Amino acid sequence: MKPRILLVEDEEHLLEAVKMNLELEDYEVVAVADGELALLKFKDQRFNLIILDVMLPRMDGYQVCEQIRLLDMDIPILFLTAKGDSNDKIKGFKVGGDDYLPKPFNLEELLLRVKVLIKHSLKGTAEEGSLKNYKFGGNEVNFLTHEAKGVNGDLLLTKREAMLLKLLIDKKGEPVSRNQILQYVWGYDVYPSTRTIDNFILSFRKYFEEDMKEPQHFHSIRGIGYKFTD
Amino acid sequence: MKPRILLVEDEEHLLEAVKMNLELEDYEVVAVADGELALLKFKDQRFNLIILDVMLPRMDGYQVCEQIRLLDMDIPILFLTAKGDSNDKIKGFKVGGDDYLPKPFNLEELLLRVKVLIKHSLKGTAEEGSLKNYKFGGNEVNFLTHEAKGVNGDLLLTKREAMLLKLLIDKKGEPVSRNQILQYVWGYDVYPSTRTIDNFILSFRKYFEEDMKEPQHFHSIRGIGYKFTD
DNA sequence: GTCATTTTTACAAAACTCTGACAAGTGGGC
DNA sequence: GCCCACTTGTCAGAGTTTTGTAAAAATGAC
Numbered sequence: 001m002k003p004r005i006l007l008v009e010d011e012e013h014l015l016e017a018v019k020m021n022l023e024l025e026d027y028e029v030v031a032v033a034d035g036e037l038a039l040l041k042f043k044d045q046r047f048n049l050i051i052l053d054v055m056l057p058r059m060d061g062y063q064v065c066e067q068i069r070l071l072d073m074d075i076p077i078l079f080l081t082a083k084g085d086s087n088d089k090i091k092g093f094k095v096g097g098d099d100y101l102p103k104p105f106n107l108e109e110l111l112l113r114v115k116v117l118i119k120h121s122l123k124g125t126a127e128e129g130s131l132k133n134y135k136f137g138g139n140e141v142n143f144l145t146h147e148a149k150g151v152n153g154d155l156l157l158t159k160r161e162a163m164l165l166k167l168l169i170d171k172k173g174e175p176v177s178r179n180q181i182l183q184y185v186w187g188y189d190v191y192p193s194t195r196t197i198d199n200f201i202l203s204f205r206k207y208f209e210e211d212m213k214e215p216q217h218f219h220s221i222r223g224i225g226y227k228f229t230d
Numbered sequence: 231m232k233p234r235i236l237l238v239e240d241e242e243h244l245l246e247a248v249k250m251n252l253e254l255e256d257y258e259v260v261a262v263a264d265g266e267l268a269l270l271k272f273k274d275q276r277f278n279l280i281i282l283d284v285m286l287p288r289m290d291g292y293q294v295c296e297q298i299r300l301l302d303m304d305i306p307i308l309f310l311t312a313k314g315d316s317n318d319k320i321k322g323f324k325v326g327g328d329d330y331l332p333k334p335f336n337l338e339e340l341l342l343r344v345k346v347l348i349k350h351s352l353k354g355t356a357e358e359g360s361l362k363n364y365k366f367g368g369n370e371v372n373f374l375t376h377e378a379k380g381v382n383g384d385l386l387l388t389k390r391e392a393m394l395l396k397l398l399i400d401k402k403g404e405p406v407s408r409n410q411i412l413q414y415v416w417g418y419d420v421y422p423s424t425r426t427i428d429n430f431i432l433s434f435r436k437y438f439e440e441d442m443k444e445p446q447h448f449h450s451i452r453g454i455g456y457k458f459t460d
Numbered sequence: 461g462t463c464a465t466t467t468t469t470a471c472a473a474a475a476c477t478c479t480g481a482c483a484a485g486t487g488g489g490c
Numbered sequence: 491g492c493c494c495a496c497t498t499g500t501c502a503g504a505g506t507t508t509t510g511t512a513a514a515a516a517t518g519a520c
Contacts, residue, residue, distance in 0.1 A: 039417075067417070070393055073374075093342040098350075099329070112323035120328075120350050158465060174374055196467055198509060205510095212510095221376065222475060222508060223389035388476065426478055428498065435499095442499095452486065452497065 002028040003048040003118045008038040008064065009080065010056050018051070018110065025111055027118075035059030039067055046183050047075060048121045049114060052097075054081040054088065062095045069096040072179065076117040080105070134169055136217060136230050139208045141165065150207040160185060164200050168218070168228035177225040201226055232258040233278040233348045238268040238294065239310065240286050248281070248340070255341055257348075265289030269297055277305060278351045279344060284311040284322070292325045299326035306347040310335070364399055366447060366460050369438045371395065380437040390415060394430050398448070398458035407455040431456055 005022055009015040010033045019031045030045065032038050035056040042050070050068065054061040065077055078099045079092040092100045099113055134141045141148045143166055146157040157165065163185045168176060178194055186192060201220070205212045219227045235252055239245040240263045249261045260275065262268050265286040272280070280298065284291035295307055308329045309322040322330045329343055362374040370379045373396055376387040387395065393415045398406060408424055416422060431450070435442045449457045 066414070090336075090338055090342060093339075093346060098346055106320070108320050109323070112320060116323065116328050160466070175376070192467060193469090195469080195509085198511080199467080201509095202511065220509065221386075224376075227375070390477075422478060423480085425480080425498090425500095428500085429478080431498095432500065450498065 002026055003121075004028045004030070004046065005114070005118075006038065006041055006045075006047045006050045007031045008033075008035065008051065008056065008061070009053040010034060011053075018107075021107055021111065022114065025114075027114070033057075035061065035064040038064050042068055043071070046179060049117050050075060050077045051114070052077055052079055054079055054083075054092070062091060065092075065095045065097055072177070074121070074180075076121050078113060078117060136169075137208065137210075141169075148207065151210055152207060155207060161200060161203065164197075165204065168226060172228045172230060175221040175224045175227040179225075181225060197226075232256055233351075234258045234260070234276065235344070235348075236268065236271055236275075236277045236280045237261045238263075238265065238281065238286065238291070239283040240264060241283075248337075251337060251341065252344065255344075257344070263287075265291065265294045268294050272298055273301070279347050280305060280307045281344070282307055282309055282327075284309055292321060295322075295325045295327055304351070306351050308343060308347060366399075367438065367440075369447075371399075378437065381440055382437060385437060391430060391433065394427075395434065398456060402458045402460060405451040405454045405457040409455075411455060427456075 005027050007015065007019055007022070007029050009018065009031070012033070015031050015033065019029045022029045030041055030047070032041055033056075036058050038050075038052070038056075039059070052061040052064060056064070061079060061081075065079075068075070068077065076098040077096065078101060079097045080101050080103055081088050081092070082103045088100075088102075099117060101110060101113060132142065132144050134143070138151045139149060141157070143162060146159075146162050148155055148157055164181065167181065167184045178197055181197055182191070201218055204218050205215050208217060209215050217229055219229060221227050235257050237245065237249055237252070237259050239248065239261070242263070245261050245263065249259045252259045260271055260277070262271055263286075266288050268280075268282070268286075269289070282291040282294060286294070291309060291311075295309075298305070298307065303326075306328040307326065308331060309327045310331050310333055311322070312333045329347060331340060331343060362372060364371045364373070368381045371387070372378070373392060376389075376392050378385055378387055394411065397411065397414050408427055411427055412421055431448055434448050435445055438447060439445050447459055449459060451457050
C-alpha cells in the first residue's frame with residue numbers, strides 16, 4: 001500500500017514537477033493549489049504526509065496547518081517557503097509543523113525529507129507486535145490465537161475485530177479518532193462507512209460489557225471516535 | 231523522566247552553550263566532543279535524540295551516524311554542520327539522519343527542532359499527555375482526552391468546546407475577537423450567530439468559574455470578543 | 461455453492477449546536 | 491446623572507449531526 005501525500009502548492013509548474021517526482025518514488029499524491037481546498041481534501045481522505053506551501057491563495061499555509069492540527073495531532077506536515085529566514089521556520093514549527101524546507105530547494109533533499117517524515121508516520125502503525133495477552137474487567141483476550149473470554153461467554157475474534165481491539169487497547173485512555181481507526185484497521189485506500197466501525201464497537205460491548213447501556217470499557221467520544229478504558 | 235539527549239560537538243564554547251540551553255528546556259544532556267566517544271556513550275546509555283556535529287575529530291558525524299544506525303534504526307539524529315549547501319544535507323539524510331541544521335543556527339530554531347524530534351521519538355511511549363494539559367484556578371483541562379475537572383465538578387468537553395477553550399487559552403491575556411473565534415473554531419464558510427459564541431462562554435463560566443457574576447477567567451471585552459486570564 | 465465475515469442500509473435514539481426572545485449591562489451624548 | 495443605542499447574558503426549545511442497533515446485502519474463502 002503506497003503512502004499517501006497531500007501536496008499543496010499554488011505555483012503550477014512546481015506543483016506538477018514535485019507531484020511527478022513523488023509519484024516516481026512510489027507515493028500516491030493528491031495535489032491541490034489552494035488552502036481551502038487542501039483542508040477539504042484533508043477532511044475527506046487520509047494521508048501520511050502533508051506538504052504545505054506557506055504562500056497560498058485564500059488561506060495561507062500556517063492557517064491550514066493550524067486547522068489540520070485541530071483535527072489530527074499526529075500527521076506530519078512539511079512546510080515549503082520562499083522566504084528563508086529563521087522566523088518563518090519558527091512560525092512553521094509553532095503552528096505545529098514538523099519540518100521546513102526553504103525554496104528554492106534541491107529536489108533530492110525534498111525527497112529525503114519526505115522519506116524521513118513518512119518513516120516516522122508509519123512507525124507505530126503497521127508494526128510492533130508486542131502485545132499478545134490482555135486482561136481487563138472480567139475479560140481476557142489472546143491476540144495471538146484471537147481467543148477471548150468475555151463476561152458474556154467465550155468467543156473467537158475475527159481478524160478485524162482483533163485489529164480494532166488491539167488499536168483501542170494500545171491507546172487506552174485516549175480517544176482514537178474514526179480516521180485513525182480507519183487508517184490503522186482498514187488502510188489507506190479502503191473507505192468503509194463510518195457505521196461499520198460502530199458495528200464493531202457494538203460487538204465488543206456485547207462480548208465484554210456487563211451492561212451495554214453503561215459501557216465501562218468502550219466509550220464513544222462524540223465527534224471524535226472511541227476510547228477504551230481499563 | 232526527562233528526555234535524554236546525546237550532544238556531540240567539538241567546539242567547546244558551542245557545546246557548553248547548547249548544553250546549557252537544552253538543560254534549561256528540561257532535557258538531560260550528555261555532551262561529548264568526539265565521534266568515537268559518542269559511539270561509546272551511545273552503546274552504554276539510552277537516549278531519545280542525538281545531536282551530531284558533522285566535523286569531528288577521529289570519526290566524522292556521518293560515520294558516527296552510520297554506526298549508530300546499525301544498532302538502532304529509530305533514534306532521531308539531528309545533524310549540525312558548518313557548510314550550508316544542499317549536498318551536505320543530502321549526505322546527512324542518506325546516512326540516516328532525521329534532520330539537519332546549518333551553522334550558524336538560531337538557538338530557538340534548534341530548540342524547536344529538538345522538540346519536534348523528541349516528540350516523535352516519544353510518540354507511543356507513556357508520555358505526551360502532559361503537554362496537552364492545562365491548569366488554571368482550581369480547574370484542569372486535558373485537551374487530549376477532553377476531560378476537565380472544574381470547580382463545579384468534572385465533565386467531558388465537546389469538540390467545539392475544546393477547540394474554543396484551546397484558542398482562548400493559547401491567546402491568554404489577549405482579547406480574541408469574535409471573528410477570530412469564528413474563523414478558528416468554525417472555519418471559513420460557516421458563520422453561526424454571535425449568540426452561539428456567548429453560549430459557549432456561558433458554559434465555560436458554569437464549568438470553571440466560582441462566581442459566574444464575577445468571572446475571573448473568561449472576560450468579555452465589549453465590542454471585541456473575549457479574553458482568557460489565568 | 462456454502463458459510464463466516466464484513467459492509468451497507470435504514471431508522472431510532474441521543475447528544476450537541478444554534479436560534480430567537482428577552483433581560484441585563486455598558487458607554488456615549490447631553 | 492439619565493436616556494438611548496448597542497452589546498452581551500441567559501434560557502428554552504428547534505434543528506442538526508452523530509451514534510446505536512439490527513437486519514439485509516455483499517464479499518470472499520473454501
